Amino acid sequence: MAAANVKDVAALAGVSLGTVSNVLNRPEIVSPETADRVMQAIEKLGFVRNDAARQLKAGRSNTIGLVVLDVRNPFFTDLARGAEDGAGAAGLSILLGDSGRSHERETAYLDLFEEQRVHGVLVSPLSDVARRLEGLRRRGIPAVLVDRSGTGSGFSSVSVDDVAGGRLAVEHLISIGRRRIAYLAGSFDFSQVTDRLRGAREAVASHPGTTLEVIDIGGLTVLEGRAAGERIVARAADDRPDGIFTANDLIAVGVLQALVMQSDIRVPGDVALVGYDDIDFAQTAVVPLSSVRQPSALLGRTAVEILLDEARDPTLQPRQIVFQPELVIRASTVP
Amino acid sequence: MAAANVKDVAALAGVSLGTVSNVLNRPEIVSPETADRVMQAIEKLGFVRNDAARQLKAGRSNTIGLVVLDVRNPFFTDLARGAEDGAGAAGLSILLGDSGRSHERETAYLDLFEEQRVHGVLVSPLSDVARRLEGLRRRGIPAVLVDRSGTGSGFSSVSVDDVAGGRLAVEHLISIGRRRIAYLAGSFDFSQVTDRLRGAREAVASHPGTTLEVIDIGGLTVLEGRAAGERIVARAADDRPDGIFTANDLIAVGVLQALVMQSDIRVPGDVALVGYDDIDFAQTAVVPLSSVRQPSALLGRTAVEILLDEARDPTLQPRQIVFQPELVIRASTVP
DNA sequence: GATTCATTCTGAAGCGTTTCAACGCACCCT
DNA sequence: AGGGTGCGTTGAAACGCTTCAGAATGAATC
Numbered sequence: 001m002a003a004a005n006v007k008d009v010a011a012l013a014g015v016s017l018g019t020v021s022n023v024l025n026r027p028e029i030v031s032p033e034t035a036d037r038v039m040q041a042i043e044k045l046g047f048v049r050n051d052a053a054r055q056l057k058a059g060r061s062n063t064i065g066l067v068v069l070d071v072r073n074p075f076f077t078d079l080a081r082g083a084e085d086g087a088g089a090a091g092l093s094i095l096l097g098d099s100g101r102s103h104e105r106e107t108a109y110l111d112l113f114e115e116q117r118v119h120g121v122l123v124s125p126l127s128d129v130a131r132r133l134e135g136l137r138r139r140g141i142p143a144v145l146v147d148r149s150g151t152g153s154g155f156s157s158v159s160v161d162d163v164a165g166g167r168l169a170v171e172h173l174i175s176i177g178r179r180r181i182a183y184l185a186g187s188f189d190f191s192q193v194t195d196r197l198r199g200a201r202e203a204v205a206s207h208p209g210t211t212l213e214v215i216d217i218g219g220l221t222v223l224e225g226r227a228a229g230e231r232i233v234a235r236a237a238d239d240r241p242d243g244i245f246t247a248n249d250l251i252a253v254g255v256l257q258a259l260v261m262q263s264d265i266r267v268p269g270d271v272a273l274v275g276y277d278d279i280d281f282a283q284t285a286v287v288p289l290s291s292v293r294q295p296s297a298l299l300g301r302t303a304v305e306i307l308l309d310e311a312r313d314p315t316l317q318p319r320q321i322v323f324q325p326e327l328v329i330r331a332s333t334v335p
Numbered sequence: 336m337a338a339a340n341v342k343d344v345a346a347l348a349g350v351s352l353g354t355v356s357n358v359l360n361r362p363e364i365v366s367p368e369t370a371d372r373v374m375q376a377i378e379k380l381g382f383v384r385n386d387a388a389r390q391l392k393a394g395r396s397n398t399i400g401l402v403v404l405d406v407r408n409p410f411f412t413d414l415a416r417g418a419e420d421g422a423g424a425a426g427l428s429i430l431l432g433d434s435g436r437s438h439e440r441e442t443a444y445l446d447l448f449e450e451q452r453v454h455g456v457l458v459s460p461l462s463d464v465a466r467r468l469e470g471l472r473r474r475g476i477p478a479v480l481v482d483r484s485g486t487g488s489g490f491s492s493v494s495v496d497d498v499a500g501g502r503l504a505v506e507h508l509i510s511i512g513r514r515r516i517a518y519l520a521g522s523f524d525f526s527q528v529t530d531r532l533r534g535a536r537e538a539v540a541s542h543p544g545t546t547l548e549v550i551d552i553g554g555l556t557v558l559e560g561r562a563a564g565e566r567i568v569a570r571a572a573d574d575r576p577d578g579i580f581t582a583n584d585l586i587a588v589g590v591l592q593a594l595v596m597q598s599d600i601r602v603p604g605d606v607a608l609v610g611y612d613d614i615d616f617a618q619t620a621v622v623p624l625s626s627v628r629q630p631s632a633l634l635g636r637t638a639v640e641i642l643l644d645e646a647r648d649p650t651l652q653p654r655q656i657v658f659q660p661e662l663v664i665r666a667s668t669v670p
Numbered sequence: 671g672a673t674t675c676a677t678t679c680t681g682a683a684g685c686g687t688t689t690c691a692a693c694g695c696a697c698c699c700t
Numbered sequence: 701a702g703g704g705t706g707c708g709t710t711g712a713a714a715c716g717c718t719t720c721a722g723a724a725t726g727a728a729t730c
Binding site: 340341342352353356357359360384385386387388389390391392393 | 685686687688689690
Binding site for chain 1: 715716717718719720
């Protein structure tokens with residue numbers, strides 16, 4: 001009834017403890033017949049290795065901690081999936097923690113991971129966790145920042161080039177003939193929001209005759225997008241932008257609701273629209289939404305790879321990997 | 336440089352191993368002065384308890400495994416959050432695994448949890464995991480099914496009464512004067528889909544003069560909802576339902592797109608619409624959507640409580656807890 | 671037959687914690 | 701003075717695994 005351990009298996013198979021362990025961990029050094037006998041004993045007893053003992057011996061757990069800002073955000077779940085794949089390839093698993101943008105929870109997870117002696121941690125940091133991560137590193141636990149540049153922090157990072165994303169979106173609007181571009185966003189204290197704006201500015205700057213109007217809509221939600229859309233609808237036709245770029249897809253969906261529902265403005269005929277993030281709803285919107293997609297899974301996978309490299313060789317210099325986003329063109333810009 | 340352990344702390348504080356452990360685990364039995372000295376030593380050395388050793392000694396880890404079908408589904412993330420809260424209250428943490436509806440991943444997580452000697456597992460099962468869970472139970476790891484009735488399986492479960500949800504939705508449609516109700520759904524092999532239908536049938540049956548038309552739209556997505564909506568738009572006005580209940584919110588959003596965008600049918604004037612799940616997009620739809628909400632977090636929290644009860648006393652009879660869903664009324668039924 | 675070598679297996683040591691019986695001590699009560 | 705009580709502390713044992721130096725065996729070489 002009590003869980004079987006290696007000793008029980010060894011006794012049943014008529015071998016020593018060490019041999020059972022070898023069957024489990026280095027099967028190539030034990031003779032096929034012995035291995036077979038041991039396997040049968042394992043089967044018979046329903047033996048399951050005790051991970052705690054194994055970890056205690058090994059000095060570290062075979063897991064990687066991942067703290068994300070919000071599991072409900074598909075960006076992070078895709079990222080987590082990528083990280084899991086990467087970890088799985090190395091025989092590790094991912095411990096997923098959702099900080100929900102709470103400092104307290106973020107810290108709690110890092111504490112937990114430290115007690116667990118994880119292989120390393122991946123963090124999409126709420127704010128400045130550099131000091132905390134520094135402490136982990138001193139203990140031999142490397143960390144990689146995800147979705148945030150680690151430049152200057154002394155840590156490696158994987159992130160997406162939001163400036164390029166903004167440029168991509170607006171270049172596209174310009175390439176389909178739009179001249180009066182508007183950037184709709186809120187929460188300008190998020191670096192993502194301002195980086196995308198910077199990219200938009202660059203695109204406009206390099207195309208004479210185009211203008212960029214920046215509209216602060218106060219937030220990043222559908223409702224705020226719709227309100228902003230209504231204000232645009234209310235404008236005189238020749239005062240409206242003919243291309244709109246929004247800081248995320250939620251805003252774009254809101255804008256779309258206002259334009260298509262509450263007016264006869266055509267999308268993309270009169271106004272072309274590009275969102276950001278390529279959420280599921282982007283392609284199922286009333287007018288399928290062009291959007292900038294981030295390679296989330298790749299981000300996760302790469303973060304794990306860097307982490308493992310650093311776990312292997314702690315003297316490695318921190319690396320900042322920046323991925324390029326991708327534009328997904330749909331009917332909101334090209335009918 | 337090497338991580339400090341209790342021995343180091345004990346040496347620095349000039350006490351024995353046991354005392355350090357007592358400070359950590361039963362501070363009330365050690366004198367304040369000693370405790371203080373130990374705490375200072377811990378601080379100074381940056382001692383962090385090694386969870387593996389602790390778990391090895393304890394025989395089980397202080398975590399609960401949770402396997403969900405899809406982390407991207409808000410229902411499950413809310414559930415996970417509830418489970419975390421419940422676990423946190425008991426000093427445990429949640430190991431979250433996403434099976435992504437893959438048998439392989441589901442099994443892999445259960446294996447992992449077993450090796451980790453988790454306190455118990457919560458599973459939203461892909462199919463029949465009863466045998467596997469039986470094995471876990473024999474090893475002293477209790478399991479609770481979530482979002483699925485465990486009746487007959489020998490396991491406790493927490494789920495939501497989908498029949499009641501269907502009844503609730505259709506009763507509401509009838510109460511606002513609708514008589515020709517349609518139920519739009521796909522994937523009739525999911526028990527949720529058929530249970531909701533059953534509830535709808537019950538509601539119609541108890542209100543003479545009302546009818547229920549069941550429309551199989553082939554799936555559960557926005558696109559299929561929109562296609563179905565278009566077919567309804569194409570019907571003669573007096574052949575259309577005046578109340579539509581959909582198996583989930585995605586379908587409802589699709590229907591809404593078709594009705595409001597591609598016709599002059601008014602919602603709720605001509606057709607009232609009720610969805611299911613109350614996803615974020617329900618309230619930000621062009622016409623905010625009435626929907627049936629499930630108490631996801633409560634489900635998670637309760638599942639953990641039952642699990643801990645069973646961990647404490649394995650002879651407990653399995654309990655089937657069924658929660659009642661709640662109707663959230665918005666403009667798609669009541670202007 | 672002695673020596674070397676490769677192969678396979680053994681079993682004790684040790685990972686860091688918690689637990690628990692035992693101990694020392696001060697104090698109080700006869 | 702002897703015995704009892706309670707508090708605070710001690711330190712060895714145990715949890716189940718992996719590792720590793722060495723033993724045992726058999727084959728190959730001299």
